[in-house]
Amino acid sequence: MRTVGSNRNDTLRAIRQSAVKLIYEHGYEAMSLRLLAKDVGIQAGSLYNYIQSKQSFLYQLLKEITEESLVELTARLDGIDDPAARLRAFIAQHIAFHTRRPKEVFISNMELRSLSPKHYKAMVALRDRYQGCLREIIDGGIASGAFRVDDPGVATAAIIAMLAGPSVWYRAKGRHSLESLTEIYTGMVFDMLGGTRATTRRRVLRRA
Amino acid sequence: MRTVGSNRNDTLRAIRQSAVKLIYEHGYEAMSLRLLAKDVGIQAGSLYNYIQSKQSFLYQLLKEITEESLVELTARLDGIDDPAARLRAFIAQHIAFHTRRPKEVFISNMELRSLSPKHYKAMVALRDRYQGCLREIIDGGIASGAFRVDDPGVATAAIIAMLAGPSVWYRAKGRHSLESLTEIYTGMVFDMLGGTRATTRRRVLRRA
DNA sequence: GGGCTAACAGAACGAACGTTCGTATGCCGA
């Protein structure tokens, strides 16, 4: 039968939303389709009107999440040339996405292990494109003399890792607003990249 | 029955080792006891000579891992008073443990979700004790004028997060030795904490 | 308002799940 008010787009969105929550809570392998269906409000068998298999569903989910973060990042960096300004934009975007979509970020990092080898490679390539944006910014800053680091690769990894932290513990009602948190992290990153913090607006303001 | 050469201590160690690997690969909920038993080389039912339940087994496993890291850290910091020296010791210890036991670290971070509320609280308390060590070092350095930060709490979280990175991608045969990697991270951390890098032995060597 | 299709219910499949239990065998002290 067809239940009252049922609609393909709404159901699909509900499935994705519930899946993110349940994979976050139980892990992909341990998320049963019956639990997912119950959370959506349909029967388990009905999920197969929307997914081809549990396995391919995971890939589609992770792929869309990562692609969305990449699209947002690209849009935000567009038109900015100065390495320091690009870095500030990257930091703000990264923290914003990670605090806005913490569960999506979590499962994108954790459940790559559950993908087939082919899908795993595709996801790693996507992630590398994202991290490559930061790497290019750092390399650009080094070339222009704005940054100074021991090892650009390690610095890239370190910055990515530390900026991902707030996705775990940030709460909107917490001690810091998103803006002040971004400022604090921005200051630390610029310090890491060779003490160029003094040339930024922020340091000037603080010293005033 | 009793199989040839079977021994309680050896079997227990094998169970722990296999469990870490399988939880790392599949997640706790998705790791079946039959798969664990097969990896150890015994039957599923025989596991219950060593565990009380799958649930309590997870807690014991995570608890021992975290306690071990805490014991190692405490031993390494023992007798060191200077904040900068204590920080260097913390960084070296953290990176060393995280690269030596990457799977243990991974599951300790990821599978807290699968613990009962009581066990979850106990694990968070343990983790907070560990992170509290870094926090005290930073606070001590601020008090002595060695460090300068915008927010000690955020700085603590940022350092913990960025130092955990290598546990994911570090390979012993890779581009960096553990020592040089530790040096690079040490430099970045000291930069983050107010540009006191110039006062460290490392910076002096580099400038020479 | 009658037919068409999109959307879902619900039963069913064999396999696998955590856990219990009775039984059998290796090992060690006497």
Next chain:
DNA sequence: TCGGCATACGAACGTTCGTTCTGTTAGCCC
């Protein structure tokens, strides 16, 4: 050499798994 404890087997319990299939109803078009 032999009794007893330590250690593991392997069958069994009821439940749940991913997936397929058939049937039935709601919403839309003419």
